[in-house]
Amino acid sequence: MINVTCAIIEKDDHVLVTQRSELMSLPLKWEFPGGKINETETEEDCILREIYEELNINVKVVSKLTPNIYQYPNKKIKLIPFVCHFLEGQIILLEHKEYKWLKPHQLKQLDWAEADLPILEEYLILKNA
Numbered sequence: 001m002i003n004v005t006c007a008i009i010e011k012d013d014h015v016l017v018t019q020r021s022e023l024m025s026l027p028l029k030w031e032f033p034g035g036k037i038n039e040t041e042t043e044e045d046c047i048l049r050e051i052y053e054e055l056n057i058n059v060k061v062v063s064k065l066t067p068n069i070y071q072y073p074n075k076k077i078k079l080i081p082f083v084c085h086f087l088e089g090q091i092i093l094l095e096h097k098e099y100k101w102l103k104p105h106q107l108k109q110l111d112w113a114e115a116d117l118p119i120l121e122e123y124l125i126l127k128n129a
């Protein structure tokens with residue numbers, strides 16, 4: 001099983017979502033940015049590192065939501081979500097194709113990576129959205 005962190009980054013009542021590129025696995029699917037945990041880092045170190053590496057921004061972790069284990073045809077992942085607040089930086093897309101800042105109630109209209117759906121549901125309940 002692959003341990004992956006992801007960040008639900010909030011700023012001014014909006015949430016940052018990113019679209020995977022044609023070249024990545026799950027091409028063109030929307031996700032919460034993040035990535036695989038290294039052996040030498042904590043989950044929280046991982047999410048801060050991945051967000052900076054992928055998007056050139058700094059965030060702080062606010063809370064952890066419920067991890068979701070999901071079996072794709074070719075791999076099993078444990079997706080570990082963190083609600084984060086945007087701190088600083090200009091977004092530069094270093095891996096993704098596109099990004100959007102959406103209000104919580106707009107999030108469901110995207111074509112999500114399957115593993116993200118229960119996480120999205122939990123987040124929307126938390127936000128009453």
Ligand SMILES: Nc1nc2c([nH]c(=O)n2[C@@H]2O[C@H](COP(=O)(O)OP(=O)(O)OP(=O)(O)O)[C@@H](O)[C@H]2O)c(=O)[nH]1
Pocket residue numbers: 004005006024025026030031032033034035036077079113114115116
């Ligand atoms: N970062 C991120 N990854 C996700 C999400 N949902 C989801 O299923 N994944 C999967 O979790 C893994 C994260 O890996 P990654 O983004 O660091 O690396 P990668 O594209 O090179 O993965 P790959 O080696 O499978 O192609 C991928 O298999 C990706 O498809 C999500 O919301 N955020």
